[in-house]
Amino acid sequence: MRTLHGVPASTGVARGPWVRIATAAAPAGGRIAPDAVDAEIARLAEARDAAAAELSALAASVAEAGRPTEGEIFEAQAAMALDPALHDAATDAIRAGNDGIAAIRIAGESVAELLRSLGDELLAARAADVLDVAERIAAGLAGVDRTVSLDRSAIVVAEDIPPSLAAGLPRDRLLGLALESGSATSHAAILARAFGIPAVVGVAGLLDATNGSVPSGGELIVDGDSGEVVFDPDDATSDRLEGRRAAAADAAREALAEAGLESVTRDGVAVTLLANIGTPAEAERAVALGATGVGLFRTEFLFVERSTPPSEDEQTAANRAVVEAFAPGPVTIRLLDVGGDKPIPYLPIPPEANPFLGVRALRLAPERPDVFVTQIRAAMRAAAPSADRALGPVKVMAPMVADATDVAILLDLAERARESLMADGLAHGDVQLGVMLEIPAAVLVAETYLGDLRFASLGTNDLLQYAMAADRGNAALERYRDSLHPALLRLIATAAEATGRAGVELSVCGEMAGDPAAALALVGLGVHVLSMASSSLAPVRRAIRANEAAALHEAAVDALGSSTAMEVRARFSGLLPGARSG
16 A cells, blocks of 8 residues: 545545556657748647637537536637737747747747746646647647547546646546646646546655556545545555545535525524635536625636736626626625736736735726726626626625725726726626725725725735734744634724724625634624635534524624634634534
């Protein structure tokens, strides 16, 4: 028996024989003569168009299999194949003497390296998509078939799997997935989750464990919850992981069965549970698990992996897909949140010593108002009334707001968007404007601007980081990162009091809302709208239903006077259903 560990990417436990797969690669590129440049550029264009057509067909196939939102992954790849910037970079490489195969790889690697360098896991994961598209074009130039078959039920082992290959594997034979590289935010991982296939990624030593060139082997267990990958398990390990598999299956069934239950305390206080999503593809699972709307729709996915901003029509389509998926529930669209730590080619931001305290998010608006006006226009167009169904309210939320001056900028952008839509004669609807409370100053002076807004949402991840002066990515500062720290609770209490006096809705969209113990503290502080990752909906709902709001309020008031996060966490962890029954 040999046990390796990786990053959990898709829940569940898979058990069966393993098969190692790899796509057929196009040969290494070469050099061409100057008089062959024009012909090679024409060949590149032909292969580019063919790749885009293949990816569009794959998108249609995935959509027809009942996964239209996952199909959008490949529509995005098709657009990537046709991206003028990628094609121009490859054309320049051809003019420098490279053949088409070498040129498209040079161009693809250049874009991928940029994405990897941004220090953001989600953006870095998209590098695999760029390389997948480049290899598809290279294969077309070389006449290489990249199709991989799976002739029996097995767990697939690989260095990495491009999303287009993952989508093409027969799902009735794919038991699980183990990858030596990759990340939990890669599109291969997203597809695995969408189709309910257990997966572990980032498994160091995985290929060595498969004995070099041997293409298949004995039994393998993949635990997508713990990240364990076990070759030839002994009886004790088999029994243990089988128990985990059964427990995970029971928990998944229970979560779906409870999705329709009201999130209401024992003394009748209702708490609205919403979902945080990063793409329209995540909507289906969130709805199935009982989310009644979206408290945070991150829009950054629309802006990365490209050399020009997304069109207004493209943004409108993405927004509308989410609005319709959650109708008649609310959808909160967050405006673009990028800065010096994750720059975008067409939004050049000078390097900053501390980009988290620099020009980012709404602070970019004075220099690039067009980006934000277009985003707001797209949100307003997505809110246009529908003749055949009742849509929920559409909200627009600005990140990195510090004071009333920032709010004035948001109001001006919205007015410009509304006036321009009317001038253009485009159908649109009203949107509710709000802010993300993630800077302590915004909480402390909230009463100076709340009268101009409809809602506010606490971004507790950054609010804690700024309040504690503790970089959320620095492992050495772990003790400062518990969201139940009394300092953060006092800021939340201040925000609840200010929004209550102003008659403005307050929600939480940071990770704190998805922590069952912390969620109880939030309810106790008077926050009754919580937005979280879909996987947190069931445990948070159970915690709320097991408690009385009056008791939670009493515990929260006491917590404000506590000296450590540990004290507070112990108090609220003791109120969780498991702790009570134990």
